[in-house]
Amino acid sequence: MKALRLYAGPVALAHLRRQGLQPDDVRVVPGAAGGPKGLILGPLDRFLFGDWLGRGQGAVDLVGASIGAWRMATACLDDPAAAFARLEHDYIHQRYELPPGQKRPSARHVSERFGENLKAFYGGRVGEVLRHPRYRLHVLASRGRHLLAREHGLRTPLGYLGAFMSNAVHRKAMGAWLERVVFSTAGAALPFATHDYPTRQVSLNEANFQAALQASCSIPFVLESVTRIAGAPPGAYWDGGITDYHLHLDYRGLDNGLVLYPHFQRAVVPGWLDKALPWRHRPSAFLDRMLVLAPDPAWVATLPHGKLPDRTDFSRYGNQHGQRIQAWSRAVAQSHQLAEEFQQWLQAPDLDRVEAL
Numbered sequence: 001m002k003a004l005r006l007y008a009g010p011v012a013l014a015h016l017r018r019q020g021l022q023p024d025d026v027r028v029v030p031g032a033a034g035g036p037k038g039l040i041l042g043p044l045d046r047f048l049f050g051d052w053l054g055r056g057q058g059a060v061d062l063v064g065a066s067i068g069a070w071r072m073a074t075a076c077l078d079d080p081a082a083a084f085a086r087l088e089h090d091y092i093h094q095r096y097e098l099p100p101g102q103k104r105p106s107a108r109h110v111s112e113r114f115g116e117n118l119k120a121f122y123g124g125r126v127g128e129v130l131r132h133p134r135y136r137l138h139v140l141a142s143r144g145r146h147l148l149a150r151e152h153g154l155r156t157p158l159g160y161l162g163a164f165m166s167n168a169v170h171r172k173a174m175g176a177w178l179e180r181v182v183f184s185t186a187g188a189a190l191p192f193a194t195h196d197y198p199t200r201q202v203s204l205n206e207a208n209f210q211a212a213l214q215a216s217c218s219i220p221f222v223l224e225s226v227t228r229i230a231g232a233p234p235g236a237y238w239d240g241g242i243t244d245y246h247l248h249l250d251y252r253g254l255d256n257g258l259v260l261y262p263h264f265q266r267a268v269v270p271g272w273l274d275k276a277l278p279w280r281h282r283p284s285a286f287l288d289r290m291l292v293l294a295p296d297p298a299w300v301a302t303l304p305h306g307k308l309p310d311r312t313d314f315s316r317y318g319n320q321h322g323q324r325i326q327a328w329s330r331a332v333a334q335s336h337q338l339a340e341e342f343q344q345w346l347q348a349p350d351l352d353r354v355e356a357l
Contacts, residue, residue, distance in 0.1 A: 003299040003334075004341040007266055007357040009288040012258050020349050021291070023056030027257035028191045029075075030249075031068025033241025033272065035219075036309035037264045038067040039332050042088045043339035044262045044293060045071060050081030052346070058134070058257075061191035063247055065140040065240030067091075069216040073122070076129040076137055090117060092328045095321050096314065103315055104222075111224040115214055126209045136188035139204060140240030140247075141215040142178045143233065144225070151225045151236050160220060163242075167273045171280070172197055174273065180243045181232065183212040192249035196286075202232045216240040222311075245272045250286045259290040264308055266294050266357070283357045292357055293342060295335075303331045 008016060015025065029048070032038070053060065064072035070087065077083040096105040096113060122129070129137060144150070147159035163177035175198035182190060183204040190201060204212060207230040215226035215237035225236035248270040251259050261268075267281040268290070274280040300308055304327040305316075317324035345353065 003337040005296050006354045007292040009290045009357045011288040012291045026260045028061045028259040030247035031064035031072045032246045033066030035311045040335040041262045043336045046081045046084045047339040049075040061136045063138045066217050069139040076132040076135045107224045136185045139183040141181045141237045142242040143181045144236040242272045245269045261292045263294045
């Protein structure tokens with residue numbers, strides 16, 4: 001059974017037909033939010049950043065939200081293959097103890113433990129990320145406005161209800177509640193246009209790296225929001241996937257080259273609140289230059305429980321951490337097939353395997 005499927009926008013497909021795919025063709029690599037789903041992209045990440053992309057010369061913009069931000073920051077470390085192996089291990093082995101009678105740990109506990117994990121992971125190495133000779137990092141977070149400007153037991157649920165209702169009417173209207181904030185490598189221009197949604201850019205530096213990355217991963221009600229980010233406007237910052245779940249951004253301004261997207265599914269969903277709105281799962285002209293690498297749904301059905309690892313596994317296994325670790329490790333072991341098939345495709349490109357995005 002084939003594990004990997006390839007999907008291309010029309011400009012990307014024309015590019016592949018004309019000249020194939022070389023490392024220097026890649027201008028942007030996005031990393032989606034999605035929690036544990038991102039684990040199955042680990043072998044692809046190790047091949048792409050530890051080998052293939054390293055053969056190129058040009059600058060590449062890495063754009064990430066939530067676990068995608070953690071992945072893209074990891075790609076900027078020295079010896080990225082080893083760094084991705086550690087990320088995989090640390091993510092799989094994270095543990096949050098459940099209080100007696102509770103189905104999930106407190107948001108404060110998860111935030112504290114997650115922050116400790118990030119400090120241990122990047123401790124003394126932030127300079128490697130910020131001064132990478134080719135990669136320019138962009139970490140997305142969602143900044144609350146009005147009722148969501150600070151976290152509160154009553155105001156926050158009401159604010160997210162308002163955001164949900166506004167988003168259902170028009171995606172851009174959600175900007176009244178949450179704005180997109182992009183923390184970027186100093187001096188790096190955004191590789192996408194921002195007319196689609198209220199956006200501001202903040203320079204990423206040693207002083208705010210840790211807070212910005214934790215904010216990008218802070219799922220509402222699962223983790224606490226992050227506040228007081230150096231150099232950023234005041235407010236409560238949450239998961240970047242709320243505004244930009246799968247980085248369905250306007251990449252049309254790229255004058256050449258492609259967006260290479262290792263993803264865990266075919267659809268590129270704009271925001272987290274769009275998950276229940278199937279009409280927003282369709283491709284748009286924003287993605288014309290995109291090549292998506294994603295697992296075949298039939299292959300996914302062969303993984304433990306017939307699905308990708310996801311956050312529901314924390315509740316499924318509770319304090320049975322060993323069983324969850326075993327299931328996630330099996331899924332990652334099987335996902336080496338994705339990387340192997342992409343390497344084979346690069347050696348002998350078969351355009352019949354490339355489907356319309």
